[in-house]
Amino acid sequence: MRTSRTIDAVQTPIIPVVGEWTRNTPGTLSLGQGMVSYPPPASALQAIEDFGIQPEQHLYGSPLGSELLRELIEAKLRAENNIDSANGYRLMVTAGSNMAFLNTLLAIADPGDEIILPLPYYFNQEMAVRMLNCTPIAVATDPCYQLDLDALRAAITEKTRAIVTISPNNPSGAVYPEAALRAVNDLCREHGLYHISDEAYEYFTYGEARHFSPASITGAEAHTISLYSLSKAYGFASWRIGYMVMPEALLPSLLKIQDTNLICPPLITQQAAIGALQTGSSYCKTRLQQLASTRAQVTTQLQALGDLCRITETEGAFYLLLKLNTTRNDLDLVKTLISDFKVAVIPGCAFGLQDGCYLRVSYGMLDQERAEIAMQRLVSGIKALC
Numbered sequence: 001m002r003t004s005r006t007i008d009a010v011q012t013p014i015i016p017v018v019g020e021w022t023r024n025t026p027g028t029l030s031l032g033q034g035m036v037s038y039p040p041p042a043s044a045l046q047a048i049e050d051f052g053i054q055p056e057q058h059l060y061g062s063p064l065g066s067e068l069l070r071e072l073i074e075a076k077l078r079a080e081n082n083i084d085s086a087n088g089y090r091l092m093v094t095a096g097s098n099m100a101f102l103n104t105l106l107a108i109a110d111p112g113d114e115i116i117l118p119l120p121y122y123f124n125q126e127m128a129v130r131m132l133n134c135t136p137i138a139v140a141t142d143p144c145y146q147l148d149l150d151a152l153r154a155a156i157t158e159k160t161r162a163i164v165t166i167s168p169n170n171p172s173g174a175v176y177p178e179a180a181l182r183a184v185n186d187l188c189r190e191h192g193l194y195h196i197s198d199e200a201y202e203y204f205t206y207g208e209a210r211h212f213s214p215a216s217i218t219g220a221e222a223h224t225i226s227l228y229s230l231s232k233a234y235g236f237a238s239w240r241i242g243y244m245v246m247p248e249a250l251l252p253s254l255l256k257i258q259d260t261n262l263i264c265p266p267l268i269t270q271q272a273a274i275g276a277l278q279t280g281s282s283y284c285k286t287r288l289q290q291l292a293s294t295r296a297q298v299t300t301q302l303q304a305l306g307d308l309c310r311i312t313e314t315e316g317a318f319y320l321l322l323k324l325n326t327t328r329n330d331l332d333l334v335k336t337l338i339s340d341f342k343v344a345v346i347p348g349c350a351f352g353l354q355d356g357c358y359l360r361v362s363y364g365m366l367d368q369e370r371a372e373i374a375m376q377r378l379v380s381g382i383k384a385l386c
Contacts, residue, residue, distance in 0.1 A: 010130045014123060014350035021335060022344045029374035032344040034170060034319065035365045036291075040235045040276060041283045047275025051268050061264040063255055065093025065243065069270050072277040073243055080281065081202075081213040081226075083245060088221030090251045092258065093265045093273075097200050097229040097242035102128045103261070104225050104244065107253040108194055109134050109161045116155050116163040118147055120321070120351035120358075122170050122198070135159070138352045144312055145172035145321070147180045153187060162194040162225075163187065168201040168211065168316025171351045171360040175205055175316035178212040185214045188223050195220070200229040200242075201317040203284045206292050209315035215245050222247050232364075233284035234276040239269045291318055291364065294371050298363045301375040308386055318364030321348065324357040326386040333357060333385060341381035343374050357386075 015033050022028045051057060064070065070091050077083040085091045094100040109115065111133035117126060119138050129136040139155045142148055152163060165184055167176040188195040195214055202211045215226040226245040230236040246254065298320065302311050310323040330347035338344050348358020363371055
């Protein structure tokens, strides 16, 4: 029986592939998947202790999300992002921000349309674009992975529907300055495009870097879509809770999409999210000092590679991108690092990086002791193999 040619053409998700190699090699330490090492706040678990007692908790809920959860998110958006979600915007809770991205594409794009993705892109977003028979347009960034406005402008055609920005960035860790994000937003307004702003790592910034939300720009409410997630900041990866802020005009389309795909976000995870948001973002921010320390430790260990690799130090998320001075294939290199050195990373090819051998190192899910051991293995492996 024939399978979908469209799906056959989509890249295989790299995280499950590397995860299987890791599980098949006991003792491997993972610097691969982008997760944090800490659990959800106690308030999230307390919020669901009695879940299921009320009969209505077993019924379908609102496709937009529960009223209390949306009120908490709206308050957070006003206080932390300077976004008034009642002023030309609407809010929808989704099963993670990946779903919010796919919902967005379904609402704004038709087959054959183009979506601009600055390089390196987040692989699940490139996959989503292809699944809808749209075309991802990869646009190079500068050597520090910052946006190239001239290149973005040059990539716009009559088929372009949106420009996507991820800041802080996955996989590079780059934080785009306010001026650059304002320029992208202006470019979208000028050409009648949507600006899709992925802000899943909004709290993960270091040094002088500051997060900026384009939806806070005056007059941006007609063309700006912002995506958020609880997965990183609140240790909520398995709970699948995200949300999106979108132009009010998109609400009818998104209600059709949400009702078809999900009907409503799971009520039990929404209840847990209520508990988490009642604790607030301080839960994540108090852990940034430890992450920053691990980041410095990882960077120092990588310096032992010398000319074997180029490291671009960035100021966000919990990733570093390495470009190795080798002709080796990055996917093969990752497989050998796991089998021979028991350390897992993610190959750059998954993020659209084709001009060399890149590795993404994620330092968020290991404590400092295990991170040090994992980095020793990585450095030893790269020295031996490259």
